[in-house]
Amino acid sequence: MFICLAALGIPFQPLPDYHDGAGQALETAKRYMETAKGPYALLVKRQTFLPYSLPKRNGDATAGLSLTREEALQCVLSHFQHRDVVVGTTGMLSRELFELRMKRGDGHERDFLTVGGMGHASSIALGIAIQKPSRTIYCLDGDGAVLMHMGVLANIAAAAPSNFKHIVFNNGTHDSVGGQPTVAGDQKQFSFSQVAQGCGYKHVFIASNQNEITEAMEKIRAINNDGPVLLELRIKSGHRKNLGRPSLSTSENRKDFMHFLQLS
Structure with missing residues (x-):
C-alpha cells in the first residue's frame, strides 16, 4: 500500500x-x-477502533426468517451432482462452502472460491457456463455482491446460458465485513427475483425455509436447456463465530478447479 x-x-x-x-x-x-x-x-491499522455493534433496524424483514446462510447452503449443497461446477462468492459463503465440503468428504476441486473479488462471482460463472455448455454451473452469490455489479444480471440474461443456475443468498447485510445493511434487506420494496425476471432470466424462484429450498432445487434440477435460472434465498443474518478459512491457497484452488473443468 x-x-x-x-x-x-x-x-x-x-x-x-x-x-x-x-x-x-x-x-x-x-x-x-x-x-x-x-x-x-x-x-488505519488493525484494531485502531474499538468494537462497535450496529443498531437494530426497525422492521427488519430478515428478523423472522428461520435459516442461517450456512444452513441454507447445506440444504442447497445436498442437491448438487458430482459433475456440477460451483462458483462461490467472496467472504463468509465461500468459507462455509469449504467447511461443508470437508464435513461431507466431497473434496474441493469442483468449487471456485472468489477470494477478494466481491461482485465478480457471477461474471466468472457466466464465462464458465458459456465455455462448458454440457456442464451445470451454479453461482452461489450474496445480496451485497450482486448489488455491487447488478448490471451483470442483464449480461447473463442476454447471453442466455441454458446451464446457468444463479442462487442468491439474501440476508440483507454485508455479513463478511461487519454486517452493514444492504437495500436488499427490505424485501417489501426490493426483490432480486423481480430484477432478474426484468433482465430476462427464464425462471425465478424464492425460498425462505428448508422445505421451500428443497422444492425449488428439485425444480431447478429439472430445468434443462432453458436458463438462466435464479433462486433467491431469504435468510437471516449472522454467521458461526468459529468459522475457519480455506486451508488451500488460491493457487491450489485454481489448479484443482481447472483440472475438474477439463474432465469430460
Missing part, C-alpha cells in the same frame, strides 16, 4: 490510535486537500 500511494504521488500517514493524534492527522489531511485540491490517505 505504501509503495502504491508513493508511486501515485498521494501523501499519506498512519492514523494514530489516540484521540489528539487522530485529530491532528485529520486536520493535516483537511488542510492539504483544501490547498492542493488533491487526495490524501490515512492508513
